[in-house]
Amino acid sequence: xxxxxxxxxxxxxxxxxxxxxxxxxxxxxxxxxxxxxxxxxxxxxxxxxxxxxxxxxxxxxxxxxxxxxxxxxxxxxxxxxxxxxxxxxxxxxxxxxxxxxxxxxxxxxxxxxxxxxxxxxxxxxxxxxxxxxxxxxxxxxxxxxxxxxxxxxxxxxxxxxxxxxxxxxxxxxxxxxxxxxxxxxxxxxxxxxxxxxxxxxxxxxxxxxxxxxxxxxxxxxxxxxxxxxxxxxxxxxxxxxxxxxxxxxxxxxxxxxxxxxxxxxxxxxxxxxxxxxxxxxxxxxxxxxxxxxxxxxxxxxxxxxxxxxxxxxxxxxxxxxxxxxxxxxxxxxxxxxxxxxxxxxxxxxxxxxxxxxxxxxxxxxxxxxxxxxxxxxxxxxxxxxxxxxxxxxxxxxxxxxxxxxxxxxxxxxxxxxxxxxxxxxxxxxxxxxxxxxxxxxxx
Amino acid sequence: xxxxxxxxxxxxxxxxxxxxxxxxxxxxxxxxxxxxxxxxxxxxxxxxxxxxxxxxxxxxxxxxxxxxxxxxxxxxxxxxxxxxxxxxxxxxxxxxxxxxxxxxxxxxxxxxxxxxxxxxxxxxxxxxxxxxxxxxxxxxxxxxxxxxxxxxxxxxxxxxxxxxxxxxxxxxxxxxxxxxxxxxxxxxxxxxxxxxxxxxxxxxxxxxxx
Numbered sequence: 001x002x003x004x005x006x007x008x009x010x011x012x013x014x015x016x017x018x019x020x021x022x023x024x025x026x027x028x029x030x031x032x033x034x035x036x037x038x039x040x041x042x043x044x045x046x047x048x049x050x051x052x053x054x055x056x057x058x059x060x061x062x063x064x065x066x067x068x069x070x071x072x073x074x075x076x077x078x079x080x081x082x083x084x085x086x087x088x089x090x091x092x093x094x095x096x097x098x099x100x101x102x103x104x105x106x107x108x109x110x111x112x113x114x115x116x117x118x119x120x121x122x123x124x125x126x127x128x129x130x131x132x133x134x135x136x137x138x139x140x141x142x143x144x145x146x147x148x149x150x151x152x153x154x155x156x157x158x159x160x161x162x163x164x165x166x167x168x169x170x171x172x173x174x175x176x177x178x179x180x181x182x183x184x185x186x187x188x189x190x191x192x193x194x195x196x197x198x199x200x201x202x203x204x205x206x207x208x209x210x211x212x213x214x215x216x217x218x219x220x221x222x223x224x225x226x227x228x229x230x231x232x233x234x235x236x237x238x239x240x241x242x243x244x245x246x247x248x249x250x251x252x253x254x255x256x257x258x259x260x261x262x263x264x265x266x267x268x269x270x271x272x273x274x275x276x277x278x279x280x281x282x283x284x285x286x287x288x289x290x291x292x293x294x295x296x297x298x299x300x301x302x303x304x305x306x307x308x309x310x311x312x313x314x315x316x317x318x319x320x321x322x323x324x325x326x327x328x329x330x331x332x333x334x335x336x337x338x339x340x341x342x343x344x345x346x347x348x349x350x351x352x353x354x355x356x357x358x359x360x361x362x363x364x365x366x367x368x369x370x371x372x373x374x375x376x377x378x379x380x381x382x383x384x385x386x387x388x389x390x391x392x393x394x395x396x397x398x399x400x401x402x403x404x405x406x407x408x409x410x411x412x413x414x415x416x417x418x419x420x421x422x423x424x425x426x427x428x429x430x431x432x433x434x435x436x437x438x439x440x441x442x443x
Numbered sequence: 444x445x446x447x448x449x450x451x452x453x454x455x456x457x458x459x460x461x462x463x464x465x466x467x468x469x470x471x472x473x474x475x476x477x478x479x480x481x482x483x484x485x486x487x488x489x490x491x492x493x494x495x496x497x498x499x500x501x502x503x504x505x506x507x508x509x510x511x512x513x514x515x516x517x518x519x520x521x522x523x524x525x526x527x528x529x530x531x532x533x534x535x536x537x538x539x540x541x542x543x544x545x546x547x548x549x550x551x552x553x554x555x556x557x558x559x560x561x562x563x564x565x566x567x568x569x570x571x572x573x574x575x576x577x578x579x580x581x582x583x584x585x586x587x588x589x590x591x592x593x594x595x596x597x598x599x600x601x602x603x604x605x606x607x608x609x610x611x612x613x614x615x616x617x618x619x620x621x622x623x624x625x626x627x628x629x630x631x632x633x634x635x636x637x638x639x640x641x642x643x644x645x646x647x648x649x650x651x652x653x
Contacts, residue, residue, distance in 0.1 A: 009651045027496030027650065029546050031525060045525065078653070106650040107498045108639045109547030127548065127636030129581050129613040144616050166546045167524065194569070195584070 025082040033164035061160040062086045068163045072213035079103035083163035089154035118222035121201035141180040148180030148187040151429045186228035225424040239418045242411035249407045257400045265393030278369035278382035285366035297357040301394040303350040306386040308336045316366040321359045461515040461533030464596035475602045492519045492592035498647045505642040511535045519591035539598040550619045552634030564608045564624045580612035580620045
């Protein structure tokens with residue numbers, strides 16, 4: 001029988017440099033710890049504590065937003081912040097600093113929490129060796145079948161450390177860092193002499209971190225778009241739901257269009273040609289012979305086709321039910337002028353009367369034309385022949401076609417917003433100058 | 444299948460949890476005992492394993508790929524970056540596996556006999572590749588370790604080692620391999636990295652405040 005082992009307690013020790021108490025939260029996993037008073041980096045692996053590095057900088061260089069010793073709920077378990085580093089990269093002469101917290105759970109192990117400009121990532125080591133490839137012509141890393149596009153290559157320097165670590169850590173530590181992204185994930189490699197370490201992070205908002213760690217107040221606002229920040233869900237879902245709506249609406253419109261073409265009668269019920277002279281004496285109005293409109297109440301289209309040139313004509317019309325006397329009055333002006341290299345108007349027109357019930361009908365017509373004397377330079381002849389065609393149940397195609405053209409516009413607008421989000425993201429990468437890099441990062 | 448004998452050193456009952464164990468330690472007198480056809484032979488004395496903070500202990504139970512196991516033995520190693528444990532797992536079907544726990548990064552592996560020929564340690568460095576059973580593995584770390592002690596039942600005789608070299612290999616997924624140069628020819632173990640949660644471990648150590 002193995003005797004039961006006692007519960008493991010956190011360890012406490014005394015800083016050999018200044019004598020301050022140094023609490024160890026990482027059980028016996030910690031190799032290095034930083035004295036909270038004099039900031040000396042200590043080797044705490046053995047009973048005999050050694051000073052590894054004394055600190056000459058500003059002792060309050062940075063304050064962890066997530067205080068060391070606080071616990072937060074991640075992956076359904078508590079993790080305690082036990083270490084903190086500020087790391088710096090220099091891009092085009094400008095230093096950028098980010099903060100990295102080491103989180104610990106005595107069963108599940110270590111995680112990292114990084115923060116830059118209010119953007120957070122929960123990071124863990126990758127238990128394997130990603131391979132390299134490329135995506136859309138860009139260098140990429142592949143891990144467990146997922147591709148990550150290269151984002152940034154930089155030299156990182158550790159400028160401030162606090163707390164404890166299960167590995168060696170010093171101020172001034174250097175590493176070559178490459179980030180590869182597949183939002184909301186980021187895959188990173190860190191190369192230090194003799195070692196390459198891969199880690200994978202997932203984007204979190206400040207609010208999520210504040211909730212997880214139950215921190216007072218509110219998190220600092222996120223600035224700009226971060227490398228692996230997912231497009232805001234409303235942007236993303238609105239773009240995709242708009243696309244979905246477009247597909248559905250276009251499909252419905254297409255069915256209506258085809259149905260109109262296939263199933264509407266589009267029946268010619270009357271066709272007759274007439275002659276008209278502007279200055280002819282007497283009553284110009286007349287009625288057509290009676291024609292029959294059949295079937296359900298539906299539209300009636302009256303097409304006018306004239307041989308007008310350099311003139312206008314006005315047609316007053318009334319569609320009259322012979323039995324009930326019900327009348328639909330309407331008028332149409334037709335005009336057509338042309339020169340050697342121009343023309344204006346049209347010699348034909350049509351008018352559509354919606355929802356006309358079945359019955360026997362006739363059309364009352366009263367044409368008019370410019371009655372002035374002929375001036376061949378500015379106006380055409382004072383006479384015309386014209387043809388009246390009456391159609392029943394005409395499919396209304398072009399409003400459908402117009403709708404089909406208009407429907408995608410809001411979706412295009414939303415995709416445009418998403419594309420500009422993507423270009424803000426890539427503006428911060430090594431590929432920032434590349435335009436049109438607003439590739440879609442969606443699945 | 445449990446079986447019981449007594450310790451040739453102190454006479455205490457020695458229980459075997461794992462029927463295929465070759466070696467065990469007497470929990471009362473710390474003798475390292477090796478099974479012979481007839482009885483147990485004392486081959487040495489267990490040294491104290493340095494205290495560590497692994498949540499796993501002897502008799503921790505868990506499940507891997509639907510097979511229940513129990514921790515029946517342990518080999519502890521010390522290296523410059525700390526220490527790690529290889530926990531010997533006795534599966535219910537009599538097979539042996541290993542759960543390695545290095546600063547709470549966990550991996551399960553099994554001995555592989557039919558591996559390709561492995562060059563000597565001096566010829567294997569970071570980036571060296573091998574292909575085995577559809578897995579493409581690359582050496583990621585070479586670790587020089589010291590033997591930190593043994594505990595409980597092991598599937599082979601193993602004690603009182605000194606310095607040894609390990610090569611850890613990883614795949615582009617969770618694949619994991621270890622070349623153990625403490626024997627000649629070297630031993631090879633193949634498996635995968637695992638999450639703490641997926642092993643559904645029970646009978647773990649407790650930590651104050653957690």
